[in-house]
Amino acid sequence: MRIDRRTALKGAMAGAATLAAPGFIPAAAQGRRETLLVVSENAPNSTDIHGVGANRPAYEASWNVYDRLMTFGVKKDERGNDHYDYEKLEPELAEEWDLRPMSVTFKLRRNARFHDGTPVTAQDVKWSFDRAVTVGGFPTFQMGAGSLERREQFVVVDDHTFRVDFIRRDKLTMPDLAVPVPVIINSALARRNATEQDPWAMNWLRSNPAGSGAFRMERWVPGQEMVFVRNDQWASGPRPALARVIWRIVPQAGNRRALLERGDADLSFDLPPKDFQELQQSRRLKIVSTPVENALNYLGMNVVRGPFADVRVRRAVALALPYERIMEQAMFGQGTPMFGGPAEPASATWPQPAPFATNLERARALMAEAGQANGFDTTLSFDLGTATVSEPAALAIAENLGRIGIRVTINKIPGANWRNELLKKELPLFLNGFGGWLNFPDYFFYWAYHSQDAIFNTSSYKNPAMDALIDRSRFEEDRAAYEAAIRGFVMLAWQDVPRVPIFQPWLNVAMQNSINGYRYWFHRQLDYRTLSKTA
Amino acid sequence: MLAVMARRMAAALPTLAGVVVVTFLLARALPGDPAAYFAGPAATREAVEQIRAALGLDRPLHEQFLLYLRDLARGDLGVSITTGQPVLHDILARLPASAELTLLGLLFAATVGITLGVLAALKPNGWLDNACRVVATLGVCLPAFFTGLLLIYVFYYLLGWAPAPLGRLDAFSSPPPYVTGFFLVDSLLAGDAETFVSAAQQIALPAIALGIFAVAPIARITRGSMLAVMGSDFIRAARAHGLSRRKVVVAYALRNALLPVVTTLGMVFSFLLGANVLVEKVFAWPGIGSYAVEALLVSDYAPVQGFVMTMGFLYVLLNLAIDLLYRVIDPRVEVAA
Numbered sequence: 001m002r003i004d005r006r007t008a009l010k011g012a013m014a015g016a017a018t019l020a021a022p023g024f025i026p027a028a029a030q031g032r033r034e035t036l037l038v039v040s041e042n043a044p045n046s047t048d049i050h051g052v053g054a055n056r057p058a059y060e061a062s063w064n065v066y067d068r069l070m071t072f073g074v075k076k077d078e079r080g081n082d083h084y085d086y087e088k089l090e091p092e093l094a095e096e097w098d099l100r101p102m103s104v105t106f107k108l109r110r111n112a113r114f115h116d117g118t119p120v121t122a123q124d125v126k127w128s129f130d131r132a133v134t135v136g137g138f139p140t141f142q143m144g145a146g147s148l149e150r151r152e153q154f155v156v157v158d159d160h161t162f163r164v165d166f167i168r169r170d171k172l173t174m175p176d177l178a179v180p181v182p183v184i185i186n187s188a189l190a191r192r193n194a195t196e197q198d199p200w201a202m203n204w205l206r207s208n209p210a211g212s213g214a215f216r217m218e219r220w221v222p223g224q225e226m227v228f229v230r231n232d233q234w235a236s237g238p239r240p241a242l243a244r245v246i247w248r249i250v251p252q253a254g255n256r257r258a259l260l261e262r263g264d265a266d267l268s269f270d271l272p273p274k275d276f277q278e279l280q281q282s283r284r285l286k287i288v289s290t291p292v293e294n295a296l297n298y299l300g301m302n303v304v305r306g307p308f309a310d311v312r313v314r315r316a317v318a319l320a321l322p323y324e325r326i327m328e329q330a331m332f333g334q335g336t337p338m339f340g341g342p343a344e345p346a347s348a349t350w351p352q353p354a355p356f357a358t359n360l361e362r363a364r365a366l367m368a369e370a371g372q373a374n375g376f377d378t379t380l381s382f383d384l385g386t387a388t389v390s391e392p393a394a395l396a397i398a399e400n401l402g403r404i405g406i407r408v409t410i411n412k413i414p415g416a417n418w419r420n421e422l423l424k425k426e427l428p429l430f431l432n433g434f435g436g437w438l439n440f441p442d443y444f445f446y447w448a449y450h451s452q453d454a455i456f457n458t459s460s461y462k463n464p465a466m467d468a469l470i471d472r473s474r475f476e477e478d479r480a481a482y483e484a485a486i487r488g489f490v491m492l493a494w495q496d497v498p499r500v501p502i503f504q505p506w507l508n509v510a511m512q513n514s515i516n517g518y519r520y521w522f523h524r525q526l527d528y529r530t531l532s533k534t535a
Numbered sequence: 536m537l538a539v540m541a542r543r544m545a546a547a548l549p550t551l552a553g554v555v556v557v558t559f560l561l562a563r564a565l566p567g568d569p570a571a572y573f574a575g576p577a578a579t580r581e582a583v584e585q586i587r588a589a590l591g592l593d594r595p596l597h598e599q600f601l602l603y604l605r606d607l608a609r610g611d612l613g614v615s616i617t618t619g620q621p622v623l624h625d626i627l628a629r630l631p632a633s634a635e636l637t638l639l640g641l642l643f644a645a646t647v648g649i650t651l652g653v654l655a656a657l658k659p660n661g662w663l664d665n666a667c668r669v670v671a672t673l674g675v676c677l678p679a680f681f682t683g684l685l686l687i688y689v690f691y692y693l694l695g696w697a698p699a700p701l702g703r704l705d706a707f708s709s710p711p712p713y714v715t716g717f718f719l720v721d722s723l724l725a726g727d728a729e730t731f732v733s734a735a736q737q738i739a740l741p742a743i744a745l746g747i748f749a750v751a752p753i754a755r756i757t758r759g760s761m762l763a764v765m766g767s768d769f770i771r772a773a774r775a776h777g778l779s780r781r782k783v784v785v786a787y788a789l790r791n792a793l794l795p796v797v798t799t800l801g802m803v804f805s806f807l808l809g810a811n812v813l814v815e816k817v818f819a820w821p822g823i824g825s826y827a828v829e830a831l832l833v834s835d836y837a838p839v840q841g842f843v844m845t846m847g848f849l850y851v852l853l854n855l856a857i858d859l860l861y862r863v864i865d866p867r868v869e870v871a872a
Contacts (some may be wrong), residue, residue, distance in 0.1 A: 039701075051619070222625065223826065246706050248701055258691060258700075414832065417568065419571045420571035
């Protein structure tokens with residue numbers, strides 16, 4: 001047994017050190033004050049956000065190691081926490097820009113340098129944007145969402161001037177240049193490591209970041225840890241307070257909580273809702289909960305085949321869900337209810353509470369009206385990876401649907417297979433969530449309700465009236481007409497109910513009380529640049 | 536001896552070939568679709584097909600198998616999509632972590648198990664024997680991950696004696712220069728006492744959690760085997776000749792009782808390598824078990840195949856090592872090819 005007296009003493013000393021008066025701070029504690037230890041469940045699999053299969057944690061690595069031309073400003077949310085401001089674009093690598101109707105010209109910072117000391121030029125920007133629209137997959141898709149589709153759109157004017165030509169007027173173009181995808185890569189360095197088969201250096205950049213960002217990757221042990229150090233030459237913003245960030249992978253949620261409660265780890269996302277509820281009550285840690293913008297968790301139905309093709313059955317389902325019970329027993333209150341709202345849209349925002357509330361009488365009447373008085377059998381599917389929340393929710397839903405005659409078998413699908421099943425669009429009934437990076441209702445509806453039938457339109461819902469409203473709002477420049485279109489499609493979504501809204505998820509983060517400067521981002525990853533620690 | 540080893544290795548080749556075929560087929564029989572997974576949440580059908588082609592998954596199965604064999608012959612186990620690294624590199628980096636943990640767990644289990652077994656056999660049905668029975672039963676009943684969570688809860692969370700369950704080293708130490716990949720050995724070789732202490736503190740709880748599970752079979756087999764030997768004629772003769780009790784028990788009885796124990800140790804070792812998976816998860820231990828499980832969850836074929844191959848190879852080597860150990864313990868045993 002190696003838990004001997006010395007270990008115990010060491011622990012006691014560490015405890016004493018945290019209690020020590022400011023006059024007595026051991027050297028180790030001083031280094032510790034500039035070092036942040038983050039623990040998370042999943043490990044990044046890349047540092048290149050353009051890479052095939054780059055996962056969400058990889059976006060975090062990319063966000064902190066690379067710069068983009070612009071970034072978003074900051075505001076306070078209703079709870080008084082820092083929240084990025086999607087209406088305010090601020091300079092990052094570009095110190096200023098000139099927005100014309102059909103183009104935008106960026107002036108790059110002259111003192112900006114990549115981590116290897118090479119100056120950042122407009123050629124680097126062009127190479128990086130060309131790469132994003134060429135390599136296919138997620139980056140190309142995300143660029144396309146802002147009408148950034150062709151390499152000819154990106155023009156080098158001189159070494160420090162760069163222009164983007166628009167192919168159409170699109171309100172999403174400018175914000176799309178500040179999302180995590182259009183990073184600026186050190187093109188000279190990347191080219192040196194490219195091969196004939198791999199002209200965009202996809203293989204090399206996966207584990208060798210070549211950015212100009214506020215942090216530099218010092219060490220990466222895949223699946224275990226990533227260590228970042230501050231880039232003291234960073235030119236694109238104020239010097240970060242943290243000198244070092246250690247990001248460790250701790251797969252067990254219980255252990256992450258224990259590490260936080262014992263004060264060994266500084267910050268963690270992804271704990272089960274129940275843990276967040278308990279931590280909030282105990283008040284020993286700082287908990288920040290932010291409703292995820294433009295996101296919605298819902299019960300989806302296949303509107304093409306089977307009993308749910310009948311809108312009356314779908315409305316019956318919407319009236320049969322045990323909303324309150326899901327919020328209490330599955331979410332532990334960690335979400336914003338999206339039910340029990342007024343009959344008509346209260347505003348031109350999204351998400352907003354739908355008019356549904358549990359009413360089994362009316363649900364049964366609707367079932368009878370649809371000729372389904374005797375009910376039917378179906379399966380309710382969910383992603384096993386979300387089981388902590390989805391399983392109790394599915395059980396509660398199955399129980400209530402049983403009361404209106406819908407006999408439900410629960411079908412848990414392993415994470416590896418979930419996307420594949422969604423792509424096939426054959427699941428009759430399923431729990432899922434969707435959120436858009438860019439905070440516009442029409443953006444959400446374009447992916448989730450439009451008959452272009454993207455993967456996110458999981459119900460295969462098609463309605464020409466809906467398409468017309470979405471298309472109109474996407475490029476509408478008159479505020480009143482735009483808002484009318486939004487109210488129109490929200491109302492239609494409630495009438496046709498291809499999906500029953502349940503709640504807006506929250507992004508929860510738990511941290512030590514000594515951590516300041518946490519900022520919510522739409523990409524839901526941690527920005528190290530604004531964080532600081534007090535002793 | 537060398538000839539025996541060579542013949543044994545040659546005899547293992549068909550086994551390994553079987554392992555290759557079975558893992559290849561099993562990986563493809565899994566219900567996931569790696570292309571859909573890695574195409575990302577925003578993928579269209581075309582994007583998924585693109586990825587499928589890039590991964591070579593659109594070719595017929597026999598063609599995929601031939602390609603796989605060709606790569607294997609070159610020592611190329613493929614690239615893991617989950618970590619983004621070559622599988623061979625991942626496994627070589629992670630195997631020492633698993634091996635160090637398993638060996639230490641086994642050492643703990645063997646020390647405790649053999650001691651308990653011998654003591655229990657010396658006074659059958661005494662209080663120690665009964666205590667041994669209780670410990671053994673409890674150890675077997677509690678799954679290793681549960682013991683692990685319990686140990687963390689008590690020794691880390693409640694008492695604060697053990698360090699944070701953060702893997703092989705605490706967050707502020709860096710790994711010793713690579714020699715064997717075993718941090719305990721490497722840090723000693725580098726003369727770095729601080730890292731050694733950190734590594735030892737980190738490995739203590741997971742090794743114990745793993746070891747507790749294996750104490751039971753070792754203790755029970757030792758006890759049974761010791762009882763049989765202690766009752767045999769040559770022990771009576773030794774006693775009659777007035778040899779010290781210590782000499783009788785340790786030099787004569789234990790050595791003769793050890794053969795079945797070694798067999799059990801071999802079995803327990805292979806078994807611990809498997810039980811590792813859960814303990815690694817609980818303690819954030821970067822071993823090959825957790826690596827394989829993570830790959831399995833996303834249908835990442837290459838690491839799963841690499842893992843099963845490595846394990847197959849290890850088992851063959853382990854069996855050989857145990858056979859050779861028999862000869863050392865009991866020269867009467869012939870090692871057949």
